[in-house]
Amino acid sequence: MNDLDRVIHEPARLLIVALLAGVKEADFLWVQRESALTKGNLSSHLTKLEESGYVEIEKTYRGKIPLTMLRLTRDGRAAFDAYKRNMNGLLRKAAAR
Amino acid sequence: MDNIDLAAIGRRPQQYWNADGIPELLMGILWMVWGAAWLIGDRIPRGSVYTAFWLVTPAFLALSGSFVVWGTRALKARITFPRAGYVAWREPSPAARFGVAAIAIVTAALLAAVAVKARKSGATSQLVTPLLSAILSLAFVVAAVRQHAPHYLGLAGVAIASGIALGTWRGGWESVNWLFLLIGVASALVGATRLALFLRTHPRAEAA
Numbered sequence: 001m002n003d004l005d006r007v008i009h010e011p012a013r014l015l016i017v018a019l020l021a022g023v024k025e026a027d028f029l030w031v032q033r034e035s036a037l038t039k040g041n042l043s044s045h046l047t048k049l050e051e052s053g054y055v056e057i058e059k060t061y062r063g064k065i066p067l068t069m070l071r072l073t074r075d076g077r078a079a080f081d082a083y084k085r086n087m088n089g090l091l092r093k094a095a096a097r
Numbered sequence: 098m099d100n101i102d103l104a105a106i107g108r109r110p111q112q113y114w115n116a117d118g119i120p121e122l123l124m125g126i127l128w129m130v131w132g133a134a135w136l137i138g139d140r141i142p143r144g145s146v147y148t149a150f151w152l153v154t155p156a157f158l159a160l161s162g163s164f165v166v167w168g169t170r171a172l173k174a175r176i177t178f179p180r181a182g183y184v185a186w187r188e189p190s191p192a193a194r195f196g197v198a199a200i201a202i203v204t205a206a207l208l209a210a211v212a213v214k215a216r217k218s219g220a221t222s223q224l225v226t227p228l229l230s231a232i233l234s235l236a237f238v239v240a241a242v243r244q245h246a247p248h249y250l251g252l253a254g255v256a257i258a259s260g261i262a263l264g265t266w267r268g269g270w271e272s273v274n275w276l277f278l279l280i281g282v283a284s285a286l287v288g289a290t291r292l293a294l295f296l297r298t299h300p301r302a303e304a305a
Contacts, residue, residue, distance in 0.1 A: 011101060014101055015101055015106065018101065018103050018106040018107065019106055019109065019110075021107070022106070022107045022108075022109065022110045022111075022187070023110045023184050023185060023186060023187060024185040024186060024187045024188065025184075025185045026110075026182065026183065026184045026185070027178075027182045027183040027184075028182070029178075029181070029182035029183070029302055030113070030181060030182025030183060030184050031182070032182070033181060033182055033302075034106075034109055034182075062174075062178075065179075067183070069183075084103065
């Protein structure tokens with residue numbers, strides 16, 4: 001259990017990372033709709049992920065409309081892959097008991 | 098939130114592309130235009146109108162594919178992104194690109210082999226429509242599985258049923274135009290229905 005990355009293990013952050021793992025980049029609105037998190041909740045989890053170096057946040061504009069682009073960093077992708085490996089290992093051990 | 102299905106989450110970006118019906122709608126319109134252009138062209142009496150039509154139409158049809166790509170992006174930017182957000186897919190791996198190219202080459206080689214064999218027996222014009230419908234149907238099935246879009250299976254059914262019906266009719270090369278027209282109508286109807294549902298279920302969101 002100690003091998004699990006605590007930053008990613010939190011369900012909301014796991015959902016955000018899993019969503020971003022499937023794309024090159026996405027905007028805040030898509031992640032918010034797909035995760036069904038509130039704006040405030042999503043923002044706070046994204047800040048935590050950004051501080052851990054797992055997510056890159058870019059504030060930009062499309063025309064005059066503000067746009068927040070999100071992408072998983074290389075470290076974020078590696079951490080997510082490691083998390084899945086560790087979790088699968090734990091589940092296999094639990095099933096073998 | 099406690100039960101997170103990572104595999105299902107991984108499918109969401111693919112499903113997102115088909116959520117609004119825009120690709121099916123524009124693809125359907127493209128096929129309708131292709132089918133109708135050839136059908137109309139074949140019915141124009143030989144003369145100046147016929148010559149002008151066949152001077153302009155091939156160039157227009159050649160550009161129509163690019164127009165659909167541009168139109169899909171423009172409509173998605175205007176309709177989909179403000180409602181469902183923006184997603185950029187990851188680039189396919191070299192292995193995936195190689196796989197798609199290999200499938201295209203094998204399909205083209207099979208098509209050429211069947212065409213050559215059929216020409217020897219004089220049956221090319223009667224075989225081309227059922228064969229094309231089978232290939233299009235297969236492409237729809239692959240799209241349905243890869244993009245997790247079950248409505249493409251309906252279009253696969255329309256393609257194969259139209260191919261069989263038109264093959265029985267034995268209309269020769271003209272039946273290819275009717276095949277494009279029928280699949281185009283089906284695809285445009287599916288796209289329009291999905292777009293209407295999308296607009297109803299996705300109100301315009303505030304910018305983030």
